[in-house]
Amino acid sequence: ASAFAQDAEFTLKLHHFLGPKAPAQTKMMEPWIKSIEEESGGRIKIEIYPSMSLGGAPPQLFRQVADGVVDIVWTVNGYTPNLFPREEVFELPTVFNGDIVATNLAMRDMFDAYLSDDFKDVHVLFLHVHAGQALQMTEKAVHHPTDLEGLKLRVPGPTGNAVVEALGATPVTMPVPDLPQALSTNVVDGALIPWEIIPALKLQDVTKYDIEGPDNQRFGTTTFQVTMNKAKWESLPNDLKEVFDRNSGEEWLREVGKVWRDSDNAGIKIAVEAGNEHIVLTAEEMAEFDAALGPVVDRWVEERSAEGIDALALVEAARAAIAKHSSK
Amino acid sequence: MNSAAGSSTDGAGRPRPNRYVQLVRAAIRYWALAGGLIVVGLVLLTAGSAISNLIWNRPIPGDYELTKHFIAIAIFTFLPYCQLTGANVTVDIFTEGMGLRARSAMLAFASVFAIVFALVLLRQMSLGFEDYLRYPETTATLGLPLWTAFPPMLVSLLLLLAAAVITAIEGWRGFRGGRPGDAAPVAD
Amino acid sequence: MDASFATGIAGLVVLLTLIAIRVPIAYTMILVGVVGTSLQSGPSIVLYQLKDLAYAQFSIYDLSVLPMFILMGGLASRCGLSRDLFRAANAWLGRFNGGVAMAAVAACGGFGAVCGSSTATASTMGQVALPELRRYRYSPALATGTIAAGGTLGILIPPSVVLIVYAIIVEANVVTLFAAALLPGILAVIMFLLTVAIYVRVAPGAGPRGEPVSRGEFVSATVAVFPVFVIFAIVVGGIYGGLYNPTPAGAIGVFLVAIYGFARRRLSIRDSIEALLETARTSGMIFLILLGAALLSIFMSRAGVPQAVAELLQGSGLGPFAILALVIVIFIVLGMLMDSLSMIILAIPFFWPVIVDLDFGMPVDDLKIWFGIVALIVVELGLITPPVGLNVFIINAQAPDIPMRQTFKGVMPFFASEIVRVVLLVAFPAVSLWLPHLLRG
Numbered sequence A: 001a002s003a004f005a006q007d008a009e010f011t012l013k014l015h016h017f018l019g020p021k022a023p024a025q026t027k028m029m030e031p032w033i034k035s036i037e038e039e040s041g042g043r044i045k046i047e048i049y050p051s052m053s054l055g056g057a058p059p060q061l062f063r064q065v066a067d068g069v070v071d072i073v074w075t076v077n078g079y080t081p082n083l084f085p086r087e088e089v090f091e092l093p094t095v096f097n098g099d100i101v102a103t104n105l106a107m108r109d110m111f112d113a114y115l116s117d118d119f120k121d122v123h124v125l126f127l128h129v130h131a132g133q134a135l136q137m138t139e140k141a142v143h144h145p146t147d148l149e150g151l152k153l154r155v156p157g158p159t160g161n162a163v164v165e166a167l168g169a170t171p172v173t174m175p176v177p178d179l180p181q182a183l184s185t186n187v188v189d190g191a192l193i194p195w196e197i198i199p200a201l202k203l204q205d206v207t208k209y210d211i212e213g214p215d216n217q218r219f220g221t222t223t224f225q226v227t228m229n230k231a232k233w234e235s236l237p238n239d240l241k242e243v244f245d246r247n248s249g250e251e252w253l254r255e256v257g258k259v260w261r262d263s264d265n266a267g268i269k270i271a272v273e274a275g276n277e278h279i280v281l282t283a284e285e286m287a288e289f290d291a292a293l294g295p296v297v298d299r300w301v302e303e304r305s306a307e308g309i310d311a312l313a314l315v316e317a318a319r320a321a322i323a324k325h326s327s328k
Numbered sequence B: 001m002n003s004a005a006g007s008s009t010d011g012a013g014r015p016r017p018n019r020y021v022q023l024v025r026a027a028i029r030y031w032a033l034a035g036g037l038i039v040v041g042l043v044l045l046t047a048g049s050a051i052s053n054l055i056w057n058r059p060i061p062g063d064y065e066l067t068k069h070f071i072a073i074a075i076f077t078f079l080p081y082c083q084l085t086g087a088n089v090t091v092d093i094f095t096e097g098m099g100l101r102a103r104s105a106m107l108a109f110a111s112v113f114a115i116v117f118a119l120v121l122l123r124q125m126s127l128g129f130e131d132y133l134r135y136p137e138t139t140a141t142l143g144l145p146l147w148t149a150f151p152p153m154l155v156s157l158l159l160l161l162a163a164a165v166i167t168a169i170e171g172w173r174g175f176r177g178g179r180p181g182d183a184a185p186v187a188d
Numbered sequence C: 001m002d003a004s005f006a007t008g009i010a011g012l013v014v015l016l017t018l019i020a021i022r023v024p025i026a027y028t029m030i031l032v033g034v035v036g037t038s039l040q041s042g043p044s045i046v047l048y049q050l051k052d053l054a055y056a057q058f059s060i061y062d063l064s065v066l067p068m069f070i071l072m073g074g075l076a077s078r079c080g081l082s083r084d085l086f087r088a089a090n091a092w093l094g095r096f097n098g099g100v101a102m103a104a105v106a107a108c109g110g111f112g113a114v115c116g117s118s119t120a121t122a123s124t125m126g127q128v129a130l131p132e133l134r135r136y137r138y139s140p141a142l143a144t145g146t147i148a149a150g151g152t153l154g155i156l157i158p159p160s161v162v163l164i165v166y167a168i169i170v171e172a173n174v175v176t177l178f179a180a181a182l183l184p185g186i187l188a189v190i191m192f193l194l195t196v197a198i199y200v201r202v203a204p205g206a207g208p209r210g211e212p213v214s215r216g217e218f219v220s221a222t223v224a225v226f227p228v229f230v231i232f233a234i235v236v237g238g239i240y241g242g243l244y245n246p247t248p249a250g251a252i253g254v255f256l257v258a259i260y261g262f263a264r265r266r267l268s269i270r271d272s273i274e275a276l277l278e279t280a281r282t283s284g285m286i287f288l289i290l291l292g293a294a295l296l297s298i299f300m301s302r303a304g305v306p307q308a309v310a311e312l313l314q315g316s317g318l319g320p321f322a323i324l325a326l327v328i329v330i331f332i333v334l335g336m337l338m339d340s341l342s343m344i345i346l347a348i349p350f351f352w353p354v355i356v357d358l359d360f361g362m363p364v365d366d367l368k369i370w371f372g373i374v375a376l377i378v379v380e381l382g383l384i385t386p387p388v389g390l391n392v393f394i395i396n397a398q399a400p401d402i403p404m405r406q407t408f409k410g411v412m413p414f415f416a417s418e419i420v421r422v423v424l425l426v427a428f429p430a431v432s433l434w435l436p437h438l439l440r441g
């Protein structure tokens, strides 16, 4: 892309919190950028700033793009609890069914009618999820919700808190880099986190059991946004807006799903090769978990309804949209 | 990182301390102490949570996010006191070797930085406060709104401004009159 | 060279100039960071950042450990632990040639086990040991030099404020770093003791032997340091054993020292208030520097300066160890001008990216630890080197009749000993890596 650098009409800064070698950058953001730069004929150049190198802590990313401190961000919606109350529906267990592509597409389908209020202050390029929260345990093989009672589990965010509490375990919050130490010293007994993180943290060295449901079913997921500053978006001519739209549509969301599925598969492969037991729950066992996690959704509906959001309709629409794309 | 610059200067030879200045000094000191008490509160919270975790296998819910939230508030309460007592100048031990007038000039010069910093941050963080009211982000477990950190932080910045003005005047007077311009420690 | 990069280099020159003319380092970094970023891309960007950057930068869990350990050290300084330590060390070592100085070194090491700061260790031990050293007619150079150098053990032996800050900058695990510092810390104590032994052999009369103590005094002095061991075992041992994170460990440390102080009636409410205000001053200063570093690094990474430093050194054709040696020399020079913490905060973001890409035959996690310990010892040197040696100033201020030159002369043998130690740690990474590997299992 550097060949175009001199002539670019629009140089955009993309800020995110992971390192430059993370698959999210090399396999998702970089190909996306390359395609956009090429299709724009070199009129757009996007510079990536990884590892929060433009300042602030990860929760600031959303405010940075809203304010125009940077032009584009890739961030986790749950880093700023309460700011994306509608989008949160896709993080819920039993709503997210383990199908990354279907969920990415469902968020796209529902955006205008249901989700846009969460993102009034930015322009959404695309939303996506990761493969979903699985259980990675140090000592305990888990087959039933009761196996988790009284244990301590590291949670990824507010939704994870509710999941862990519903399973009778204690949620523990900590920065991701502290996780290996916490697992090896039994500060926590396990973590609710996808496989994809395994190689980066060498979790295979500190865990023995990796648990998920059948057909990649998980216990909720995490949603991400790739958003552009609104004024910056408005400043782009229509043909360049179209370049972004073309490269962030259905085809791209399928590709993003594949990227996250592949890195998740790569993670569990490493764990299994290191001698971990990969437990895939039976349909009956997963049904027990779903039953235990049902109240998480009910409580979410109750809390969000109290804020004046039609949360029940959101849950139903999300389930239907995900089902529609899953069946394809 | 210690009080090498904190050579105590008694009131002898100085103009009689202004009553309002004394009041502001006391306010700054008590404000920092209040921040110190927040740290003590966090000591009890985190130690309590760790011990509860060891004995009953249950940490105190939200200990992590409360620590994050309150440590920021506490640090802000410390900034005016740092300015007033010259804690920020301590890297700069060389001043010991300089004359009193030069030292006072340095203090006044450095205080100007602090004044500008306090003014800019006061304005921008007021805007930030509005933002946090507009996007009501909360902590993950307890749902504590993050904007609650801003009022005490803004008060801290006001006091920082006051502290910097005091040290600037002291520096200026010291420069003019050749008297010690060190930010006099208020610890009695 | 593009304009942004040129601005970055100019910013660096302005920064070093302002530091050299003694503008407080935190405000210097803030000023250069804000003005530099404004020049690059207009003032609005950086002004937007300031709406919540300070809040974001202070509201970090891992940083909350700093005030905890600072308060713990502040309380420890006020409840006579230093006196107990010196008395015990003197009972054991005082009877040898140079024994009182050796006792001061050992007591500094012991105090370092409950205090995370070198300057606090130096000033606290100075108040206790300096009068004794002078009573036994130790040469002014040896007397002050020993304590100034011994004070550096405060940041080497865990807990250590500087190590915590390093861990945050390079995203390393504080626990692992605390583990890594233990053996090098013990090695440092042993080498400082040897340094004293050699010193008094070369300069007889510089360090006469003290009086042998009675058996009763020996026993009671030894028993009196028991609380220090208990506090260290619970706080640092608990961290090593994974019983709790560093922040709760620091909190438990504050708690234990306070209980000890109040129970022995050595700590008054007034002392506690002073300790809190000291914590306010020290923490406020550190966090303001961290904020300055954050603003400066926004400017510098936009300008591509750290990347350019990395490319320059990597393209120099030097081998990994030659580059490491170069970095160490740069650190020693910077350390002559700056305090240890400012230096870590300012220099590590420029040089860590260089080091991490070099092949030292060890994984990145080990490299972080090993380089961190080496860097720690090098910044320790800055505390005792002229012209700005913070520990030297502190000790010298406690003995105003001794010329500063004498104190700098007295620390020179210890400086040499530290250089030998740096070489040892570079040559034998196992000294720092053994315990972390053992704990990791």
Ligand code: NA
Pocket: C111, C112, C113, C114, C115, C116, C117, C153, C154, C155, C156, C157, C158, C159, C160
């Ligand atoms: Na220490």
Ligand code: NA
Pocket: C335, C336, C337, C338, C381, C382, C383, C384, C385, C386, C387, C388, C389, C390
């Ligand atoms: Na120095």
